[in-house]
Amino acid sequence: MSFLSFQEFIRYAYERAPAIRERFDRAGLRPEDVSSPADLPRLPLLRKTELGERQQAEPPFGGFLAAPVSHLRRIFVSPGPIYDPQGREEDYWRWxxxxxxxxxxxxxxxxxxxxxxxxxxxxxxxxxxxxxxxxxxxxxxxxxxxxxxxxxxxxxxxxxxxxxxxxxxxxxxxxxxxxxxxxxxxxxxxxxxxxxxxxxxxxxxxxxxxxxxxxxxxxxxxxxxxxxxxxxxxxxxxxxxxxxxxxxxxxxxxxxxxxxxxxxxxxxxxxxxxxxxxxxxxxxxxxxxxxxxxxxxxxxxxAAGVKVRGLFLYPHQVKALAQEFPEIKALRAVVTQHDFKDELTLEAELAEGVEPKEELAERLAARAKEVMRLRSRVVFVPPGTVGEELICDRRSR
Ligand SMILES: [Zn+2]
The missing domain is CATH 3.40.50.12780 (ANL, N-terminal domain)
Incomplete structure (x- = not known):
């Protein structure tokens, strides 16, 4: 079956899946409080770990299934283990x-x-x-x-x-x-x-x-x-x-x-x-x-991201930044803390024959500000300093 409206879907899920009803109740929400996709952020995220725990506590689907188990065509076992149901519809996964x-x-x-x-x-x-x-x-x-x-x-x-x-x-x-x-x-x-x-x-x-x-x-x-x-x-x-x-x-x-x-x-x-x-x-x-x-x-x-001054920094951002600069052979972000404030340093290894010029450091920092929205200090480091890890978090916790 397909739903006529988002509201109809929310009401259906609330009435048929006990775990979904419980999540609404815990958040102090009624189905009518989530009347369009724009209201979804009012509900908490459902983490995969929580889904697995709910399933273990109440097998097989932890109260998230909105139909009797007998209506399924297959039940799969994904790593976790997480049980994944397949409904009766043709091309159930819509590929x-x-x-x-x-x-x-x-x-x-x-x-x-x-x-x-x-x-x-x-x-x-x-x-x-x-x-x-x-x-x-x-x-x-x-x-x-x-x-x-x-x-x-x-x-x-x-x-x-x-x-x-x-x-x-x-x-x-x-x-x-x-x-x-x-x-x-x-x-x-x-x-x-x-x-x-x-x-x-x-x-x-x-x-x-x-x-x-x-x-x-x-x-x-x-x-x-x-x-x-x-x-x-x-x-x-x-x-x-x-x-x-x-x-x-x-x-x-x-x-x-x-x-x-x-x-x-x-x-x-x-x-x-x-x-x-x-x-x-x-x-x-x-x-x-x-x-x-x-x-x-x-x-x-x-999981690979770290939060710097309230903003997430991810390894792929560091990699993409380095790729924009042919003068740079390798780049990593080092996060430290000074006077209870996060500081970001970009350590750059230069390509062969490139001089460590202030102008390059400034351009790199300016571009980093644009793509990461974080201010940083650029230092040039000797070859071999930057390893596999693109973000080093050196803050003490
Ligand atoms: Zn297209």
Missing amino acids: EEALSTAGFGPGDIVQVTFSYHLTPAGFMFDEALQKLGCVVVPAGVGNTELQVKVMRDLGVTGYVGVPSFLYSLLKKAEEMNLVGELKLRRAWVTAEYLAPELRELLRSKYDVEVFQGYGTADVGCVAYECPVKQGMHLAQGVIVEIVDPDTGQPVGEGEVGEVVLTLMDATYPLLRLATGDLSAFITEPCPCGRPGRRLAGVLGRT
């Missing part, structure tokens, strides 16, 4: 929209290399592809050599899985001298960082067009790329917020924060599930003409 936008359709033979055991990923894409009229090869994880043979024998045209395994398959095909016989032209990847260089290599060397998307085991499809491939369009049926992980309140327009999801589902309604993933909204319209905001992809995990 059809994402895969059809990427061009999958009748005539395609698609090899799904996500696991079909315990976790839902394999079935998620299997079902959406079948709905689109594709033939599915439920290959699952591993068996690289066999998978290459299957790909050749069956004339597989599409791949669904993680990008690193696609690359392994194609390298193996090369070893087996089979690349020329493959009909693979389209790939859909998720659950792993897709390096732009790898995407380009797969296109130029193997003639495989790669699309990516973002989703979770509990929610299913959240966002996906169109052929323009600049950010991801938001999927139907799910409300996405970007929030400050500490306060649970929305961050400013275009700022980086934690992805929080509300799933308007009749079987398993989820309100403000905090993912631990970092992203930002892209507000400019997409050249493809689809309306609405886009997600900037997964930029990192909240």
Whole structure:
């Protein structure tokens, strides 16, 4: 079933899922207090750990299921363990929209290399592809050599899985001298960082067009790329917020924060599930003409962030800043405290032949102020000072 309005969804979830009712009651709210998505920040975030604890206390779904267990089609076991239900609807996780936008359709033979055991990923894409009229090869994880043979024998045209395994398959095909016989032209990847260089290599060397998307085991499809491939369009049926992980309140327009999801589902309604993933909204319209905001992809995990003078600083921001300056070989952010005040120092290793000039330090600090919204002091450090860690928090706690 789909809901006529957001209000109808909230009332339904409140009446049918005891754990959701309890969260409203604890926050001192009535269903009518959350009458539009803009009111969602009044509710507390639902952390994955809390979901797991609730499930353990009251198996299997901790009071979040809005239908009898007998109405489910499958129950999955994600790491945690967290139990994930699958409702009766066709394409329950709503990936059809994402895969059809990427061009999958009748005539395609698609090899799904996500696991079909315990976790839902394999079935998620299997079902959406079948709905689109594709033939599915439920290959699952591993068996690289066999998978290459299957790909050749069956004339597989599409791949669904993680990008690193696609690359392994194609390298193996090369070893087996089979690349020329493959009909693979389209790939859909998720659950792993897709390096732009790898995407380009797969296109130029193997003639495989790669699309990516973002989703979770509990929610299913959240966002996906169109052929323009600049950010991801938001999927139907799910409300996405970007929030400050500490306060649970929305961050400013275009700022980086934690992805929080509300799933308007009749079987398993989820309100403000905090993912631990970092992203930002892209507000400019997409050249493809689809309306609405886009997600900037997964930029990192909240756990890696540190709060400096009340603002979150994340490793990917330090990395991105360094990449803007060809004069800089490596960069890290060091957080200290002086007189009870946080101080941020950017330690920069210079590229070979670059002089440590004041002008460069000033430009770097100015750019850091723009992208991190934090004032910093820049110091040039000898080669080898900056290690793997991009943020060093040296404040005593
Ligand atoms: Zn687009």
